[in-house]
Amino acid sequence: MIEAHKDYAGAKLGMWLFLFTEVVLFGGLFLLYSAYLHRYHLDFHHAARNLDTFLGGANTIILITSSFFMAMSITALQLGRRGRCLGLLALTVLMALGFLANKAIEWWAKFEHGIFPGSEHLRALPQGEEIFYSLYFAMTGLHGIHVLLGVGILSFVMILVRRGRVRQEDFVILENSGLYWHLVDLIWIFLFPLFYLIT
């Protein structure tokens, strides 16, 4: 019988290297944000006042909690409790969907006020405010795509756990998906204060 080669440490190293490229991707956008915050700090303060701190704060708690469920699901699988692991993963995905629903409500409210990329209303605003909203849509949008991908990945991992492809003795796929999910949480931890709390 041929046994497939497993390289646990290598799999995790590869995942972390990928995460570093993600950090640099968002790092570039954060750099852009901070350079413009420096140049147009008054406009940024005015524009940030229109963002809903309650919705932003709620989304922060949602993501932190989903990360907590994700970490617990790994513990559950390591202890051989597959049902509990699946339940916790389902909760993680549910919270991710909640985050997206929240985000959709928030963006919709902005659209209703005529604030969307390239809109007349946005072009009439002071330049700093226009840049703030452009960065807001670009960065929360890119982050939202990551959340959506996370939903897909975690749902796929749920199938793998169900079928026993990911199990107590071989769980690196679950762990790496968890790392991805925590990174999504990490990015939001910085996005939230920078966009919602600088009023």
Added chain:
Amino acid sequence: MAELDKRHAPHILSDRLLATVWATLVCLTAITIAVARIDLGFYNILAALSIATTKALLVIFFFMHMKYEHALLKWLLFLACVVLAIFIGLTFFDVAFRLQVRS
């Protein structure tokens, strides 16, 4: 890599530890929102970023298990942070002084 595997039997985080980290993260979120309501000028940004960094470290070291990883991963993380700091730091040597000249 195989040698690294052998030295590191899977380390299991207890639910209690994870719950403690979660509770701390929620508290820090409440603190950062509260602090933002007080006008501290420049220090508002400083406070927000310090709290965000603390939260990020909690997520990385516990949820992402970094505290229990071998030295290679820790050094790589450190390297990634240094690269990011160079990007942002050097850009500000330019951006900060350019504005002073203009005004």
